[in-house]
Amino acid sequence: MVSDQIKETEQLEDIREIVEKIGSTRADLIPVLQEITNKFGYISQLAIKELSDLMSLPTKEILSVATFYRMLSTQPRGEHIIQFCESAPCHVVGGREVFSALQDALGLEPGQTSADNKWTLLTTSCLGVCGIGPVILVDTDMYGNVTSDQVKNILSRYD
Amino acid sequence: MTVRSMILISNDPESRIRGSEKLFSEFQQQLAHYDLADEVSLTLATDLGSSYASPLVIVYPEAVIYGPITVADVPYIVKEHLYKGRIVDEKRAPVHELSGKVAWLSAREGTLPAENRVVLKNVGVIDAEDIEDYIANEGYQALGMALEMSPDELIDLIKASGLLGRGGAGFPAGLKWSFVKNTDSDKKYVICNADESEPGTFKDRVVLEGDPHAILEAMLISAYAVGADEGYIYIRGEYQLAIERMETAIQQAEQYGFLGENIFGSELSFKVHVHAGAGAYICGEETALIESIEGKRGEPRNRPPYPTTFGLWGKPTLINNVETFANIPPIIRNGSDWYRSLGTASSPGTKVYTILGNVNVTELIEVPMGITLREVITIYAKGMKSGSFKMAQTGGSSGSIIPASLQDTPMDFDSYNKTGVSLGS
Numbered sequence: 063m064v065s066d067q068i069k070e071t072e073q074l075e076d077i078r079e080i081v082e083k084i085g086s087t088r089a090d091l092i093p094v095l096q097e098i099t100n101k102f103g104y105i106s107q108l109a110i111k112e113l114s115d116l117m118s119l120p121t122k123e124i125l126s127v128a129t130f131y132r133m134l135s136t137q138p139r140g141e142h143i144i145q146f147c148e149s150a151p152c153h154v155v156g157g158r159e160v161f162s163a164l165q166d167a168l169g170l171e172p173g174q175t176s177a178d179n180k181w182t183l184l185t186t187s188c189l190g191v192c193g194i195g196p197v198i199l200v201d202t203d204m205y206g207n208v209t210s211d212q213v214k215n216i217l218s219r220y221d
Numbered sequence: 222m223t224v225r226s227m228i229l230i231s232n233d234p235e236s237r238i239r240g241s242e243k244l245f246s247e248f249q250q251q252l253a254h255y256d257l258a259d260e261v262s263l264t265l266a267t268d269l270g271s272s273y274a275s276p277l278v279i280v281y282p283e284a285v286i287y288g289p290i291t292v293a294d295v296p297y298i299v300k301e302h303l304y305k306g307r308i309v310d311e312k313r314a315p316v317h318e319l320s321g322k323v324a325w326l327s328a329r330e331g332t333l334p335a336e337n338r339v340v341l342k343n344v345g346v347i348d349a350e351d352i353e354d355y356i357a358n359e360g361y362q363a364l365g366m367a368l369e370m371s372p373d374e375l376i377d378l379i380k381a382s383g384l385l386g387r388g389g390a391g392f393p394a395g396l397k398w399s400f401v402k403n404t405d406s407d408k409k410y411v412i413c414n415a416d417e418s419e420p421g422t423f424k425d426r427v428v429l430e431g432d433p434h435a436i437l438e439a440m441l442i443s444a445y446a447v448g449a450d451e452g453y454i455y456i457r458g459e460y461q462l463a464i465e466r467m468e469t470a471i472q473q474a475e476q477y478g479f480l481g482e483n484i485f486g487s488e489l490s491f492k493v494h495v496h497a498g499a500g501a502y503i504c505g506e507e508t509a510l511i512e513s514i515e516g517k518r519g520e521p522r523n524r525p526p527y528p529t530t531f532g533l534w535g536k537p538t539l540i541n542n543v544e545t546f547a548n549i550p551p552i553i554r555n556g557s558d559w560y561r562s563l564g565t566a567s568s569p570g571t572k573v574y575t576i577l578g579n580v581n582v583t584e585l586i587e588v589p590m591g592i593t594l595r596e597v598i599t600i601y602a603k604g605m606k607s608g609s610f611k612m613a614q615t616g617g618s619s620g621s622i623i624p625a626s627l628q629d630t631p632m633d634f635d636s637y638n639k640t641g642v643s644l645g646s
């Protein structure tokens with residue numbers, strides 16, 4: 063319990079710092095939520111409450127914005143986030159096969175996080191690099207021209 | 222009296238050792254001598270980025286780079302260049318070797334007869350992270366020329382060029398600018414729509430990554446035309462490199478005085494922000510994009526009112542696509558007749574396309590408007606990989622399906638609309 067409280071206090075301090083750095087006007091809300099997602103992996107209830115005070119916005123309003131954007135998350139996510147492009151141009155150059163290889167290797171459905179909290183699997187629309195499809199994005203590392211048998215090798219880089 | 226030229230003197234530590242401040246006062250005296258002090262603005266720029274020929278002196282709007290310059294050179298440069306209007310060739314800085322760090326496009330300019338680069342002229346050729354590379358390639362010259370025109374003259378020039386918006390709808394750019402210009406307001410905004418999320422298109426990304434200053438220069442020009450003093454570049458969050466390069470470009474432009482207060486000594490003041498998208502396809506739609514910058518869910522507004530009268534925070538707002546903006550500096554530099562010599566009568570200029578699919582070469586091309594799909598496939602994509610051509614899709618996944626029967630229809634807004642299909646973005 064005590065350590066939980068320490069964690070909470072630390073998180074609140076970090077959130078205050080983020081708001082101080084970015085700003086507390088309405089226009090700053092999305093950049094602030096982006097930063098919180100990057101830092102903690104997701105936007106917790108606690109974070110939303112604190113932001114509500116700091117930015118003078120109803121919690122409902124913050125939640126409604128936080129759930130609208132795909133790059134923001136209100137659910138805990140894994141240590142590494144894998145995004146797979148599911149748009150047609152990648153699909154037609156073998157994306158479907160690569161995606162099932164990826165799902166098999168991870169044992170995850172899109173949107174799920176692994177039990178050990180290591181991976182979250184997400185699908186995304188076109189990442190604008192269709193010239194080298196199929197494309198997998200792990201955190202900020204981009205892999206292009208991926209084939210099914212490369213999937214395991216890519217994942218092993220994050221061991 | 223309006224300022225017609227601007228002189229930048231490098232004032233980095235090295236230039237300072239070599240007497241940049243003395244240069245400054247000598248320029249002041251000489252300008253006063255020729256009675257040019259009111260017409261020529263003089264600035265000690267913190268750092269012109271390179272010491273290869275310091276101290277450097279850059280004269281706008283011609284964007285001539287002189288260097289290394291000593292006090293003894295100043296009277297001659299002022300007399301010849303500023304007074305008589307003749308560039309002093311023998312004092313120009315040696316040609317700066319371009320580092321060419323942007324290597325995305327294969328260096329194949331000129332290999333195909335029809336390829337005419339306007340939008341992609343600098344992409345893959347200059348170092349996108351070095352403002353000097355841009356300046357050495359006519360960069361910020363169009364801004365200087367634009368500031369010598371009145372906003373109305375400028376808008377007339379864009380109208381005369383016939384430039385149509387490249388964000389999908391093909392709306393005449395000059396007309397949109399005039400709507401914003403003609404709406405009275407104490408505050409106006411300019412937004413660059415760089416949300417590019419049509420699956421299969423990445424032309425805007427390549428421009429943002431390869432030539433970010435061209436977008437800043439175009440936004441500055443449009444801000445002057447419509448009377449705005451603040452701008453946003455809304456870049457989709459996934460385009461990390463584009464976001465970083467644009468932020469670097471903004472910093473450099475601020476350092477050089479291309480962004481800030483009273484640019485080139487004119488009444489134009491402009492600041493610009495990068496807004497990274499948070500992942501929502503719909504935010505490419507201009508009113509949803511505005512909501513998103515305001516910190517809300519990116520849901521489209523009912524229209525009218527249109528952003529030109531009621532945009533960001535309710536203020537008149539000009540929104541153009543990346544590729545639309547990228548056409549502005551070349552139009553100003555070369556004129557509307559030149560622009561109309563490219564493309565078709567109803568859709569002047571060029572269009573950047575990404576070619577993807579069952580073809581031999583998938584790539585990014587820039588071609589004159591009005592080229593046919595057959596030409597794109599046989600010449601640029603080097604033919605179908607297998608089988609014969611059945612259909613193609615334009616402008617991303619929400620564009621149109623173009624059947625084989627239309628492969629000889631010119632690809633321009635008008636011809637496509639007439640046959641009931643759309644060119645898309």
Ligand SMILES: Cc1cc2nc3c(=O)[nH]c(=O)nc-3n(C[C@H](O)[C@H](O)[C@H](O)COP(=O)(O)O)c2cc1C
Nearest residue numbers: 386387388389414416417418505506507541542545
């Ligand atoms: C669903 C939807 C998505 C859009 N996405 C984009 C986009 O990604 N980029 C863009 O420039 N315009 C997009 N547009 C068009 C914009 O609303 C707007 O017309 C455009 O930015 C205007 O710029 P232009 O006049 O230079 O073409 C989209 C429109 C709709 C309806």
Ligand code: FES
Nearest residue numbers: 147152188189192
């Ligand atoms: S469709 Fe996958 S990156 Fe564009």
